[in-house]
Amino acid sequence: MPKLNVNGNAVEVEADSATPLLWVLREQLALTGTKYGCGIAQCGACTVLLNGAAVRSCVLPLAAVSETDEVITIEGLSSDGSHPLQAAWVELDVPQCGYCQTGMIMAAAALLAEKPKPSDEDIDAAMTNICRCGTYRRVRAGIHRAAGTTA
Amino acid sequence: MTSIKKLTRRSFVLGSAGAGLSLGLRLPLGISDAQAQTGFTDEINAWVVVRPDEQVIIRIARSEMGQGTLTGLAQLVAEELECDWQHVTTEYPTPGTSLERGRIWQSFATGGSRGIRESHDYVRQGGATAREMLRSAAASAWDVPASECSIARGVITHAASKRSTTYGQVANAAAQLDVPADVPLKDPADWTVAGQPLKRLDTADKVVGKQIYGADVILPGMLNAAIRQCPVFGGTVASIDETPIKSMPGVKKVVTLENKTVAVIADYWWQAKTAVEALNITWDEGEHAGVTSASIAEFVAAGLEADTAFVGNQNGDAPAALDTAARTVEATYSYPYQHHATMEPMNATARWTEDRCEVWCPTQNGESALAAAAKSADLPPQQCEVYKMHLGGGFGRRGTSHDYVHQAVQIARHMPGVPVKLLWTREEDMTHGVYHPVTQCKLSAGFDADGKVTALRARISGQSILAGVMPQRLKGGADMVTFQCFMPGGDHSIAYSFPNLLVEHAMRNPHVPPGFWRGVNANQNVVYMECFIDELAHTAGRDPLEFRLEFMGEHPRNVAVLKAVAERIGWDTPPAPGVFRGLAQCTAFASHIAACAEVSVTDGELKIHRIVAATDCGYAVNPQQIEAQIEGSFVYGLSAMLYGECTVKDGRIEQKNFDTYPVMRMADMPEVESIVMPSGGFWGGVGEPTIAVAAPAVLNALFAATGKRIRELPLRHHNLSAA
Numbered sequence: 001m002p003k004l005n006v007n008g009n010a011v012e013v014e015a016d017s018a019t020p021l022l023w024v025l026r027e028q029l030a031l032t033g034t035k036y037g038c039g040i041a042q043c044g045a046c047t048v049l050l051n052g053a054a055v056r057s058c059v060l061p062l063a064a065v066s067e068t069d070e071v072i073t074i075e076g077l078s079s080d081g082s083h084p085l086q087a088a089w090v091e092l093d094v095p096q097c098g099y100c101q102t103g104m105i106m107a108a109a110a111l112l113a114e115k116p117k118p119s120d121e122d123i124d125a126a127m128t129n130i131c132r133c134g135t136y137r138r139v140r141a142g143i144h145r146a147a148g149t150t151a
Numbered sequence: 152m153t154s155i156k157k158l159t160r161r162s163f164v165l166g167s168a169g170a171g172l173s174l175g176l177r178l179p180l181g182i183s184d185a186q187a188q189t190g191f192t193d194e195i196n197a198w199v200v201v202r203p204d205e206q207v208i209i210r211i212a213r214s215e216m217g218q219g220t221l222t223g224l225a226q227l228v229a230e231e232l233e234c235d236w237q238h239v240t241t242e243y244p245t246p247g248t249s250l251e252r253g254r255i256w257q258s259f260a261t262g263g264s265r266g267i268r269e270s271h272d273y274v275r276q277g278g279a280t281a282r283e284m285l286r287s288a289a290a291s292a293w294d295v296p297a298s299e300c301s302i303a304r305g306v307i308t309h310a311a312s313k314r315s316t317t318y319g320q321v322a323n324a325a326a327q328l329d330v331p332a333d334v335p336l337k338d339p340a341d342w343t344v345a346g347q348p349l350k351r352l353d354t355a356d357k358v359v360g361k362q363i364y365g366a367d368v369i370l371p372g373m374l375n376a377a378i379r380q381c382p383v384f385g386g387t388v389a390s391i392d393e394t395p396i397k398s399m400p401g402v403k404k405v406v407t408l409e410n411k412t413v414a415v416i417a418d419y420w421w422q423a424k425t426a427v428e429a430l431n432i433t434w435d436e437g438e439h440a441g442v443t444s445a446s447i448a449e450f451v452a453a454g455l456e457a458d459t460a461f462v463g464n465q466n467g468d469a470p471a472a473l474d475t476a477a478r479t480v481e482a483t484y485s486y487p488y489q490h491h492a493t494m495e496p497m498n499a500t501a502r503w504t505e506d507r508c509e510v511w512c513p514t515q516n517g518e519s520a521l522a523a524a525a526k527s528a529d530l531p532p533q534q535c536e537v538y539k540m541h542l543g544g545g546f547g548r549r550g551t552s553h554d555y556v557h558q559a560v561q562i563a564r565h566m567p568g569v570p571v572k573l574l575w576t577r578e579e580d581m582t583h584g585v586y587h588p589v590t591q592c593k594l595s596a597g598f599d600a601d602g603k604v605t606a607l608r609a610r611i612s613g614q615s616i617l618a619g620v621m622p623q624r625l626k627g628g629a630d631m632v633t634f635q636c637f638m639p640g641g642d643h644s645i646a647y648s649f650p651n652l653l654v655e656h657a658m659r660n661p662h663v664p665p666g667f668w669r670g671v672n673a674n675q676n677v678v679y680m681e682c683f684i685d686e687l688a689h690t691a692g693r694d695p696l697e698f699r700l701e702f703m704g705e706h707p708r709n710v711a712v713l714k715a716v717a718e719r720i721g722w723d724t725p726p727a728p729g730v731f732r733g734l735a736q737c738t739a740f741a742s743h744i745a746a747c748a749e750v751s752v753t754d755g756e757l758k759i760h761r762i763v764a765a766t767d768c769g770y771a772v773n774p775q776q777i778e779a780q781i782e783g784s785f786v787y788g789l790s791a792m793l794y795g796e797c798t799v800k801d802g803r804i805e806q807k808n809f810d811t812y813p814v815m816r817m818a819d820m821p822e823v824e825s826i827v828m829p830s831g832g833f834w835g836g837v838g839e840p841t842i843a844v845a846a847p848a849v850l851n852a853l854f855a856a857t858g859k860r861i862r863e864l865p866l867r868h869h870n871l872s873a874a
């Protein structure tokens with residue numbers, strides 16, 4: 001029975017080791033904030049933090065995650081939606097349909113952890129997630145606001 | 152670190168959201184208990200519920216899919232209601248309840264940028280009548296004339312006797328009163344809630360992962376299903392070999408739907424998906440297995456020269472004027488199939504028994520979803536219900552085609568009483584869409600000896616959406632929607648007047664199913680018109696702005712938006728060295744739109760620096776959300792222009808995922824400046840019209856930069872390096 005550490009909790013799941021982390025999070029841990037968009041690491045909707053780095057969980061088999069690895073999902077990014085990115089997202093009304101936004105926020109969280117004051121070029125390079133509603137301008141503005149930088 | 156119990160499919164309910172009780176809006180629980188718990192107590196009228204704690208619940212029949220309609224409609228109701236906006240929440244009535252109550256919420260359709268412009272009068276009436284009922288309830292409690300009671304932010308005051316009360320306190324009494332007829336609506340000039348750039352009501356849950364989309368529905372005891380459909384449209388299942396999945400974990404059943412779709416039902420979706428992909432399925436691909444993009448293009452091209460075609464707009468005698476013109480200009484454009492690519496793939500959850508069927512799904516039209524559920528359930532609609540889930544994008548895909556609902560119900564019929572969630576893979580989604588239709592257009596213009604334009608003829612050939620999805624709306628065989636932005640008047644009128652004009656459509660319908668795709672036929676028709684008029688300006692050696700304005704005298708609102716973008720971009724002063732500009736304008740979805748793009752091309756690489764866009768939508772219900780729609784429209788329209796194309800080979804769509812169907816990402820995003828300039832007196836849409844000007848503004852700028860006239864999309868097939 002694979003063991004995981006998700007949002008600070010030790011959990012056991014029932015799945016074979018080839019199952020992508022995404023489906024364990026969504027189907028067994030009911031952490032449905034992590035989304036399925038493509039299944040091939042193209043869209044970023046499934047982005048979670050693995051030991052602080054942004055990973056696309058749709059292509060990360062359980063076999064590649066050990067119980068000492070720290071998995072953080074959108075539900076665990078803050079206890080009350082108060083992460084600076086979440087606050088900035090609310091202030092700027094960033095989401096449209098919102099489906100891509102949890103992945104956007106997780107990718108941005110990894111970016112800010114590595115580069116607290118990202119430039120526009122840093123944002124372009126790190127934020128390769130797809131948003132079909134077209135929120136890119138506000139996503140960029142949200143990252144700058146959370147970082148205290150201006151575009 | 153705390154240890155938590157292992158969670159299994161059976162040991163939790165309803166995602167991570169906990170046990171909330173609103174009517175299916177937040178939670179997929181929408182079953183009858185939840186409804187009973189919300190009930191319709193404190194319902195002032197169909198649109199407004201006021202709770203004793205002052206909470207105001209505004210009912211929204213149209214679907215929220217990102218476009219902001221939910222907040223905009225709530226603003227309109229709240230404006231008339233004169234409640235405190237801080238107390239406003241929303242809920243979706245169910246289509247089944249609406250049916251039971253004589254369609255009291257009218258249409259649930261959310262498409263064609265109509266959510267607000269088609270329902271503003273009756274939803275505002277809902278707010279206004281509720282306000283008067285609340286006022287009357289207070290007045291009769293005090294035994295004073297209602298006319299002496301004033302209202303501000305949900306507080307009712309009788310100044311003479313210095314008494315006041317709140318909406319929450321009189322709600323129950325108000326709910327007993329008859330709904331008054333025809334309460335006058337406010338003049339939009341007096342709006343204080345509508346018309347304001349208020350924050351959306353649906354953001355908080357979206358940034359913490361609590362918003363429940365259709366794909367997130369989890370019900371007690373639920374099973375999961377994945378499907379494969381015959382890759383060739385119209386093909387059928389010949390045989391299925393189940394050997395490869397015999398020992399796969401979790402698999403419950405393999406079922407065939409209407410002989411064209413194979414589904415696997417399993418405990419978890421990942422198991423179902425793995426199993427369905429492992430099945431050996433032999434398809435009978437049917438009569439279209441030889442169709443290719445080239446054969447479709449040839450079929451459509453023939454329509455450009457066909458003797459007969461439907462006429463959409465005509466004045467004078469364009470063919471005769473072209474015959475006698477001193478000079479003619481001709482060009483042929485084409486537009487490929489596009490996929491909606493909503494970020495959330497198609498899905499629906501259904502529970503079926505012999506006398507009841509319930510469906511939880513993302514839909515742009517709850518009533519159509521209910522009809523689809525009833526049909527597949529083989530039950531009267533009165534015995535069915537649909538709980539609308541939040542949509543991870545709609546863009547037209549989930550409005551008229553509820554194929555995924557049909558399938559979910561058919562699958563659930565194999566598991567009576569057990570809820571089953573069907574989720575399509577991205578690959579199924581992309582290869583079984585309802586596609587933006589293919590068309591081509593041959594444009595011809597005549598100039599007289601003085602260089603004046605004497606005639607314009609546009610012959611469109613290609614696919615009709617209506618013929619595919621609602622043939623009952625064809626008029627004498629013609630699909631008038633194919634003439635969007637070329638019409639003589641109405642929501643999609645052409646904004647130019649030419650002495651002689653002929654616009655025709657030769658209908659050519661390939662086997663690939665078409666659908667309404669955000670922007671619909673405005674998308675390609677405005678490319679055709681706006682790029683061609685740019686060609687004409689260039690031929691005439693004239694400034695493209697001044698040249699356009701010469702034909703726009705009868706369309707002052709279009710002139711106003713076009714001049715607004717020209718002024719903001721600084722048309723009268725040259726752009727920075729190496730930067731070039733292009734214009735486009737149109738009337739679409741009843742709004743007047745213009746854009747100016749600034750681009751540069753370096754070593755064959757296009758860079759879009761800046762776009763200025765103006766919208767006159769008549770009344771602007773929420774200006775900051777209109778700006779969001781304008782920005783999003785550029786992403787949608789420029790994704791199509793830069794990359795979007797579904798090609799056909801062996802009768803099937805070749806692109807299966809975002810690796811072969813690229814879309815715009817952050818790094819491609821230009822600076823967009825929006826000018827929202829509502830001139831009043833009409834209600835225009837905002838979710839779609841700007842898409843139409845995105846591509847032609849950039850293509851015209853690209854021509855200015857390179858001298859290359861792109862007439863075939865997408866752009867990625869063209870080499871932009873200097874010749």
Ligand code: FES
Nearest residue numbers: 037038041044058
């Ligand atoms: S679902 Fe993982 S990247 Fe798209």
Ligand code: FES
Nearest residue numbers: 097098131132133
């Ligand atoms: S907000 Fe809808 S896909 Fe990004």
